[in-house]
Amino acid sequence: MELWFTEYQTENLGLTVRIKETLYTGRSQFQEIAVIDSYEFGRMLVLDGVFQTSIVDEYIYHEMIAHVPLCVHPNPKTVLVIGGGDGGTIREVVKHQSVEVAEMVEIDGTVVEVCKKYLPEISVALNVNHPKLRLTIGDGIKHMQEVENKYDVIIVDCSDPIGPGEGLFTHAFYENVHKALKADGLFVQQTESPFYHQELIKRLQTDISSLFPITRLYLANIPIYPSGLHCFTIGSKQYDPATVDISRIPEIADTRYYNRDIQKSCFSLPNFVRELLK
Ligand code: SAM
Numbered sequence: 480m481e482l483w484f485t486e487y488q489t490e491n492l493g494l495t496v497r498i499k500e501t502l503y504t505g506r507s508q509f510q511e512i513a514v515i516d517s518y519e520f521g522r523m524l525v526l527d528g529v530f531q532t533s534i535v536d537e538y539i540y541h542e543m544i545a546h547v548p549l550c551v552h553p554n555p556k557t558v559l560v561i562g563g564g565d566g567g568t569i570r571e572v573v574k575h576q577s578v579e580v581a582e583m584v585e586i587d588g589t590v591v592e593v594c595k596k597y598l599p600e601i602s603v604a605l606n607v608n609h610p611k612l613r614l615t616i617g618d619g620i621k622h623m624q625e626v627e628n629k630y631d632v633i634i635v636d637c638s639d640p641i642g643p644g645e646g647l648f649t650h651a652f653y654e655n656v657h658k659a660l661k662a663d664g665l666f667v668q669q670t671e672s673p674f675y676h677q678e679l680i681k682r683l684q685t686d687i688s689s690l691f692p693i694t695r696l697y698l699a700n701i702p703i704y705p706s707g708l709h710c711f712t713i714g715s716k717q718y719d720p721a722t723v724d725i726s727r728i729p730e731i732a733d734t735r736y737y738n739r740d741i742q743k744s745c746f747s748l749p750n751f752v753r754e755l756l757k
Pocket of ligand 1: 530531532540561562563564565584585586587590617618619620636637638639642643644645647669
């Protein structure tokens with residue numbers, strides 16, 4: 480018998496993959512967790528029925544959420560990742576020589592343990608307990624309320640704005656992110672699909688630009704996410720992604736999507752996306 484799994488990405492659309500095997504299913508305090516092995520995308524992490532990452536395309540998301548903001552900042556030393564329980568973002572962050580401390584605050588310890596076991600290629604920095612890593616299992620929203628003037632770069636690698644991630648898409652959260660950043664700090668957040676989540680993107684633009692003098696959106700093509708076109712939003716106190724001198728960007732080991740040209744071109748937006756930001 481053939482087994483298939485569908486993520487319903489909108490009310491009228493789903494992404495369906497044929498499954499070789501279900502490797503894990505369980506319920507944590509926060510969400511339903513599953514790891515499936517699919518024919519098309521290899522092993523996939525699914526939270527509350529939503530694809531989070533896959534062995535086949537994960538490099539795109541993780542390289543783009545980490546390297547783009549880290550290369551806008553000229554010398555990121557102290558970096559925080561909120562969420563990111565699969566470890567892929569931290570794996571990329573610790574590649575930067577300037578980074579001395581890479582903190583990670585993930586609400587769900589079970590996600591971390593499951594990814595360490597079933598997605599070791601992605602969770603490698605968690606598995607080896609990388610010397611730059613400081614992992615805390617806790618709520619990123621609460622953590623942001625408690626810190627001030629601490630980070631050069633904050634990366635919000637969160638799930639969708641429902642469940643435990645909902646509060647990560649609010650004005651109150653961005654106020655605390657602003658407070659937690661140093662005077663020249665910047666943050667990035669995954670902000671869903673410019674094709675399917677236009678109202679969310681407009682609201683976030685308004686919220687973030689009310690606090691940060693520089694707000695920029697960039698794009699990447701990620702096959703497992705709705706529409707395949709995914710966006711990220713940067714709020715920056717000082718450094719503008721548009722003026723980054725790409726010749727000073729350090730070599731970053733083993734990237735398959737990110738390069739210096741992408742650092743610049745990912746901020747070039749189609750007209751329908753520009754419209755959203757007006
Ligand atoms: N790449 C993914 C995507 O866009 O679908 C995100 C992956 S990562 C697994 C998302 C993580 O955010 C989850 O492990 C979830 O537990 C975590 N998370 C959700 N809300 C959180 C919160 N309030 N504080 C910290 N982590 C949170």
